[in-house]
Structure formats: structure tokens, C-alpha cells
Amino acid sequence: MNIVVLSGGTAANALLPAFEAVSNELSFILPISDNGGSTSEILRVLGGPAIGDIRSRIVHLIKDEKLSSLLGFRLSTETTSAKQEWNSIVEGTHQVWNGFESEVKDICRSFLIHTQAEILKKHKSSAPFQFEKASVGNLFLTGVRLFLGSLDASIELSLRVCRCDERTSIIPCINTNHTHHISALLQNGDVITGQSQISHPSRQQVKKSGGCDRLPVLKTQNMSTESLVGPDSSVLLKTQYPSDEPFEDFEDNEEYAYPGYIHPELKLSQLHFDKLDIDVDHLLPAAIKRIFYINPYGEEVLPQGNSRAVAKLKNSDMIIYSVGSLMTSLLPIIILGNIAETMLENEHARKVLLVNNKYDRETFGMDGTQFVQLIAESMNRALNNHKRRRRSHKAESAGAIVPLPWTNFVTDVVYLKYGEIPVDVKFLEQLGIRTFAIESDTFQVDALVATLQSLQP
Template sequence: MNLVVLSGGTAANALLPAFEALSNELSFILPISDNGGSTSEILRVLGGPAIGDIRSRIVHLIKDKKLSKLLGFRLSTETTSAKQEWNSIVDGTHEVWTGFASEVKEICRSFLIHTQAEILKKHKTSAPFQFEKASVGNLFLTGVRLFLGSLDASIELALRVCRCDERTSIIPCINTNHTHHISALLQNGDVITGQSQISHPSRQQVKKVRPDALPVVCQNLSTESLVGPDSSVFLKSQRSSDDPFEDSEDDEEYAYPGYIHPELKLSQLHFDKLDIDVDHLLPAAIKRIFYINPYGEEVLPQGNNRAVSKLRNSDMIIYSVGSLMTSLLPIIILGNVAETILENEHARKVLLVNNKYDRETFGMDGTQFVQLIVESMNRALNNQKRRRKSYKLESAGGAEPLLWTKFVTDVVYLKDGEIPVDTKSLEHLGIKTFAIDSYCFEVDALAAMLQSLRP
């Protein structure tokens, strides 16, 4: 079976054995918009796409423990110690190199040295690179990308150096050398800019929420998803754009654009994984996620052609566990990705419902998860048609809505999980539901469940 898994983050890493057991060909499509942690320093100084989720997935696919330790290694949280650790890794004297074959060590070191050289070049024009908490794997992948000039090629080289299974592909949802950021439009009209600011801001950036202002999500639920609500509305910024649907690929989105949104300048190196309580919730529910340029204007990048090809030929598409808003939606709001999923009528399209809430989804139930996926992809389809100039966008009432089953055919949830699933509501919409009697997804149980769903 050709299996495609959508969603990044660490949550899905524990499920890799289940996916591997099911597939003849396994493809992971991952977001490239996370601007938090040590990735924020790479974006600030060297630019390029966020690769933290990609590095994390590669590390969990590596069978060689020495390579896994190297690419999963994080530098000290103390500034001086981190810089000393980095220097000893680059010069090959750090203990993390113990046991490495000389040829593999020199391949890895060559790209780390290249990263170091690029950082030194930037020292004249930017504040010094902060090495604390830095991921060696991120710095390695960055060096490969800067040398080869291609994100796709850098991932493929890393997979081959690490001797990963050739039947497994890791594909960035956008193949780019630019930085892509996302924003969230809330139900109350507020906009939060930057993935880290949406999902795990520093405590100083959190807005306090009144208990009586907790999010009310997805009102007016119906069996037909809305088509193109507010899709023609674009946020005002400090400049105007003749074509708000213009693809961002040709825009200036390097490490030093002429202007960058003030929210994106805030350091995201140090953040807290905030507890889910009333003080740390969003001030209102998220209405939609969208990509932005450095000015904060909405742009419509296209998905990676390799991702589109894998989706077109897949037998099962899995919307995996992880952050719904900032890990899954940045993939499926890409117009050609949504279009390909819609057109693949052969594949089962399976949503795995998380076992617990996060800051972005607090208060939602399983049906509302599906609704947000459907509405987001419907909007992406309308934008895709409009972008091609072959479709005149009409009002929401003038376009024919698509059935939810075009995007999600099955929902797998946990009986003991925090997030409730209204099975009757989903089955009324034609979506099949399946429960696993557990609080969390266990590899064997999930593999058996997905095996039963294969077309």
C-alpha cells in the first residue's frame, strides 16, 4: 500500500512503526513554517525554510544509533558552553563523534563546517548567532541545503547518508529556499503572526483570557461546508498589493528582507510549553490559518510537486496526530495539495484525532476537527481556481459545496482521550468512525485498525 502521512511535530514520531508496517511505499509530508526554538536563530541569520520537523522525522527513521545521536544532539542552554560544544563538534573532537566511521564523520563534518562558514559570513551584518539549545541536526541540514541549493535535495542526501529505508520519503510541503510564515485569524478578528506565537508563545506574549470568553468554535454546523468564506478578504498591511493572490515564491523572503513584520522580529529562541489553563488559551477560537509575506499580507504558495505526486498515487492519506492548526493545516491549505486530495477518489482519507487538547484546539470536538479541515481545503480549492484565472469567485451561496467525505472518509479516535467525537453526527455525513480502546495511540492497535481500512 502507498501510504502518505500529513503532519509534522513530535507527536507522530511514536507512530512510525505502525506506518512502516502497513506500507510498501511510505511518504511523510511535513510543514516548513515553525519559527520557534533554535530554528528561529537559523531563520534570523541564514534564512531559508524551517526544518525542525523534518530533522525530527529523519532522526526517528535512522537505524544507526550514532548518527541518530549526532543529528538529535542539542547544545547546552548556557551561551558560552553551547559555543564551546559547537566548536568541538565542528573540529571533530567532541565525544558525540565516538565510534563514527571516518568517512561518515567527514561527510557530516564537511556540511557542519559549511554552516559555520556561512554563520561567520553573516557576522558582519547581523547580531551573533546564538548557539544555546541549537540542534546539530538542524545545522547539518542547513549546511546541506546551502551547499546544494535545494531543500528537497538536502533531505534526500541526509536520508542516504543516514542509510534510511529507500522506500520512505520525507517531503517538505513547499520546496523552497525561502522562509514561509503563517498567521492565525481568530473568530474575534484578532490576528496572531508566526507559528511559535500561535502555538507556544513566551509567557510575556500571552494574552490573558476571561473565563467567560473561552472560544466557541465552528458555530452553525451543517452537513455542507462553507465554500470560500472571507476568501476574498485580505489583511491590510503597510503596503498595498495589486494582486493579493500573487505567489510568494518570487518575493524577497531571505534572511534580510527590506521589511519584516514586527511580530516576526521577536525572538522565539526561548519559549515555554504552556499548560492548558484559562490564562494561556487563545483569546478566541482560530477561524483560519494562512501564509503571509514579511509584510503580514496573505500569500498563496504552491505545494511541492513531489508531494502532489505522492498524494495522487496514494492508497491511504492519513491526517496524523499533532497540532491541527500549526502542523496539519499549513499543508492542506496549499491549493494544489487540497486539489490533489480531492481528486484522488480511490484513497481512504483517515483523520487520527489527538488524545488531548492543545492551546489551539481547546474546546473543539472531533466533528469540529473535521469541519475545520473541510472548510480550509474548500477555501484552498477556491483560491486555487481563482489563482488560475479560470474561475470567478462568487459569494458563498453561489458556489456548490463539496461533501465532507471528499476530504475525510474515516475518523479514528481514542475512547479514553480528552477530545470527544460525536459518531452519529459524522456518520450522518457519511464519514465512518472507529474507536481504539485506549488513552493514547499504541503502535499495534493503530496498525491493526489502519490495516482494516486499506482500500
């Protein structure tokens, strides 16, 4: 079975054995918009896409413990110690190199040295690079990308150097050498700019924006199934842009160069972010209505998804919306117009949503039905934008596009019977979406394998 997993962050890493057990060919499509932590320093000084999620997935696929330790190594949280550690790693004297075969060490050091050279070149035009908390894997992958000039090629070379299974692919949702950021439009009309600012801002940012005593949620009570799949469902899908119209971005590699101007919110350091607890003071001011990509001025853009991702989705037997951040890991993938279109056209594939076991700051108060609703609304909107753009190129009249039923985007929901997030089984089954409960409060590999095997087309 050919499986494509849509995911980001670290949550899905624990489920890798389950995905590997049920697949002949396994592909991960990952977002490239996380601007938090040590990635923020790479973006500030060297530019390029955010690669933290990609590095994390590569590290968890590596079978060689020494390579896994190297690319998973983080420098000290203290400034001077971090710089000294980095220098000793580049020089090849750090203990992390112990036991390495000389040819593998030379390959890895070459790209780390290249990263160091690029950082030194930028020293005159930017504040010094802050090495504290830096991921060696991120710096390695950045060096490979800068040397090869291609994000896709850098991932492939890294997988081969790390001797990962050749049947497994890691694909960035956008193939780019430039930075992409996302924003969140809230139900109250506010806009939060930057993924880190949305999901794990500093406590100072939270205090500045204010908390709320309750997070408004989308309502599904008393909704008829007809209102969700028929012409009247357009009320759920009206697009509200922060600006009049989104800017269009057509080619895989046609992006904005490292900008002279950048949105003020994106200039704030995200190196020392906080994984905030969910309480009254740390909730968003309102529920998230939708996620969208922005240019350096904060205006919406419509980038194209990676053509390699499109090819994998076309030939997949199962597409899995994996656990993790719904808003900032999954949505940045599925709001890409050609990605949404390809998933729609693959009618034989099962499209399986794994519902998280607990809430996060982005989804607090939502239930599993609302997860499905948001996915369907987001992909309907992406299809609408994609078709409208195509029509404008062909000088065709752009009539209204009737929203498609949820079952076009999610065919099955797998949830945890004892997890925090409830699922309205009866409501989803009325829509034609199958539901499967796992008798646990966390996803266990064996139970997930059995469930996914039962879903094979």
C-alpha cells in the same frame, strides 16, 4: 499500500512503527513554518525554511544509533558552554563523534563546517548567532541545503547519508530556499503572526495579549447534515482576509528573498519559548478561525505546494491526517491550493483523521467533529482560491463555487475512546464518515496497525 502521512512536530514520531508496518511505500509531507526554538536563530541569521520538523522526522527514521545521536544532539542552554560544544563538534573532537566511521564523520563534518563558514560570513551584518539549545541536526541540514541550493535535495542526501529506508520519503510541503510564516485569524478578528507565537509563545507574550476564561468554539449541535453538504453550507466558508485580497505566489521556488523589512512580531526572539500548560491564563483570546501564509509585511500570500508532494498524493492509497497540532502542523499543508486539489481528485484513497489524545492551546474546547469541519472548510477555501486564480489567468468568469461535502476530504475518523477529545460518532456517520474507536487513552502501535489495515481500499 502507498501511504502519505500529513504531519509535523514530534507527536507523530511515536507512530512511525505503525505507519511502516502497513505501508509498501511511505511518504511524510511536513510543514516548513515553525519559527520557534533554535530554528528561529537559523532563520534570523541564515534565512531559509524552517526545518525543525524535517530534522525530527529524519532522526526518528535513522536506524544507526551514532548518527541518530549526532543529529539529535542539542547544545548546552548556557551561552559559553554551547559555543564551546559547537566548536568541538566542528573540529571533530567532541565525544559525540566516538565510534563513527571516518568516511561518515568526514561527510557530516564537511556540512557542519560549511554552516559555520556561512554563520561567520553573516557576523558583520547581524547580531552573533546564539548557539544555546541549538540542534546539531538543524545545523547539519542547513549546511547541506546551503551547499546544494535545494531543500528537497538536502533532505534526500541526508536520508541517504543516514542510511534510511529508500521506500520512505520526507517531503516539505513547499519546496523553497526562503522563509515562510503563517498567521492565525481568530474568531474575534484578531490576528496572531508566526507559528511559535500561535502555539507556544513566551509567557511575556501571553501576559501582554491577555488570557480568557473560556475559549469559544464552533457549534455543531442542531446542525442538519444537509446544511453541511448543500449550497447553504457556503455560510460556513465565507473568506475573511485581513487585507482585501491575498497575494498570489505561483512557482515552487518563486518566493520572497531574505527581506529588508519583516513584520515586527516576527522579529521577536523565539529561542526561549515555553510549552505552556492549558489553563485560563494561557488560552487564546478566541478560537482560531483559519490559518494563512503571510509575506514579511503580514499580508496573505498563496504559495504553491511542492510538486513532489502532489505526485505522491496522486498515487496514494491512504492519506493520513496524523496526530499533532491541527492548526499549525496540518493546516499549513492542506491550505495549499494544489495540495487540496490533488487530495480531492484522488477519489479512491481513504482519507483518515487520527484525533489527538489531548487538547493543546490551539484546539482547546473543540471536539472531533469540529476537527473534521475545520479541515473541510480550510480545504474548500483553498480550492476556491486555487480555482479563482486559474480562472483569472484564463479570463473566465469567476462564479460562485459550491462547497464540497466533508466526505471529499475525510472518509474515516480514528479516535481514542478514553482520550480527552470527544467525537460525535452519530453525527459523523450521518455524513457518511466512518468512525473507529481504539480502546485506550493513547495510540498503541498494535491497535493502530490493526485499524489502518481494516481501512485498506
